[in-house]
Amino acid sequence: MGKTTFVGSVSETEPITVETTTDVGRISLHQDVVLYLFGTSDPSQAGFAGTLGAVVLVDPRRVEDAFATINYFENSSEVPFIVAINKFDGELHHELDELREALALGPGVPLTTCDARDSESAVYTLQKLVAHTMNVGGSDHGSPPEVPG
Amino acid sequence: MDNILMRSNRIRLYALTGGRTRPRHHLLVETLISVPHYDPQLSASLLPESQALYELARKTISMAELSAHLTIPLAVVRVLISDLAARDVVFIHPTGFVYQYDQIILERILDGLKKLPV
Numbered sequence: 671m672g673k674t675t676f677v678g679s680v681s682e683t684e685p686i687t688v689e690t691t692t693d694v695g696r697i698s699l700h701q702d703v704v705l706y707l708f709g710t711s712d713p714s715q716a717g718f719a720g721t722l723g724a725v726v727l728v729d730p731r732r733v734e735d736a737f738a739t740i741n742y743f744e745n746s747s748e749v750p751f752i753v754a755i756n757k758f759d760g761e762l763h764h765e766l767d768e769l770r771e772a773l774a775l776g777p778g779v780p781l782t783t784c785d786a787r788d789s790e791s792a793v794y795t796l797q798k799l800v801a802h803t804m805n806v807g808g809s810d811h812g813s814p815p816e817v818p819g
Numbered sequence: 820m821d822n823i824l825m826r827s828n829r830i831r832l833y834a835l836t837g838g839r840t841r842p843r844h845h846l847l848v849e850t851l852i853s854v855p856h857y858d859p860q861l862s863a864s865l866l867p868e869s870q871a872l873y874e875l876a877r878k879t880i881s882m883a884e885l886s887a888h889l890t891i892p893l894a895v896v897r898v899l900i901s902d903l904a905a906r907d908v909v910f911i912h913p914t915g916f917v918y919q920y921d922q923i924i925l926e927r928i929l930d931g932l933k934k935l936p937v
Contacts, residue, residue, distance in 0.1 A: 694849075697935070699927070699928055703928060703931060706849050708883070797932045800928050800932065804929070
């Protein structure tokens with residue numbers, strides 16, 4: 671929910687759509703580093719094995735719609751992910767703890783809020799994702815990298 | 820929308836790939852492609868679709884963008900890029916998986932995100 675909006679908020683190019691379900695955007699971060707964003711409603715079909723991480727956008731009015739996606743990332747994927755409640759109407763009607771419980775999120779999965787229409791909020795969400803990837807990176811592969819601090 | 824035209828275009832594109840739909844390389848929508856050493860003569864010798872891909876990849880570009888810019892189905896782009904890669908004229912970048920555990924590149928991404936003018 672809100673994936674097209676989210677990608678559109680942060681992409682420096684007009685998001686493009688491939689194979690009907692994927693929105694693609696890009697952000698040039700340094701001269702030699704470009705971050706690509708892919709919005710999809712079915713990550714299991716998208717095959718994003720190579721991604722740095724995933725943001726699961728949740729509509730707070732229909733949390734159950736996110737179950738399949740969260741199950742996929744928890745059980746069938748190595749991709750680090752965070753969950754972001756999309757506050758499209760600017761308000762959150764539940765406490766985050768309640769939402770964490772409703773989503774049956776494991777304690778290791780960061781839960782945050784964002785407004786997909788707001789580029790600052792979307793970028794901040796991406797920062798949280800990268801920080802999470804840095805924290806979990808390599809933990810399932812026998813050689814966890816040193817995390818400073 | 821002209822369905823007949825679309826269909827014939829599609830048939831032509833698949834004919835272009837020799838009916839092959841299975842590329843020899845693992846190419847995802849996010850896989851990045853670039854041309855390491857641009858050769859105008861080589862470019863001129865390519866079929867129009869491959870030439871268009873080769874020209875676009877002079878600046879590093881994703882499979883998704885190649886497909887969208889040229890309105891060529893991703894499956895066809897995969898086969899054509901795979902052929903170009905087999906001739907060593909395009910480079911298929913390793914996917915982010917390689918970088919997923921690279922703290923230095925992640926730091927740089929985080930740093931870049933923090934400096935974005937939003």
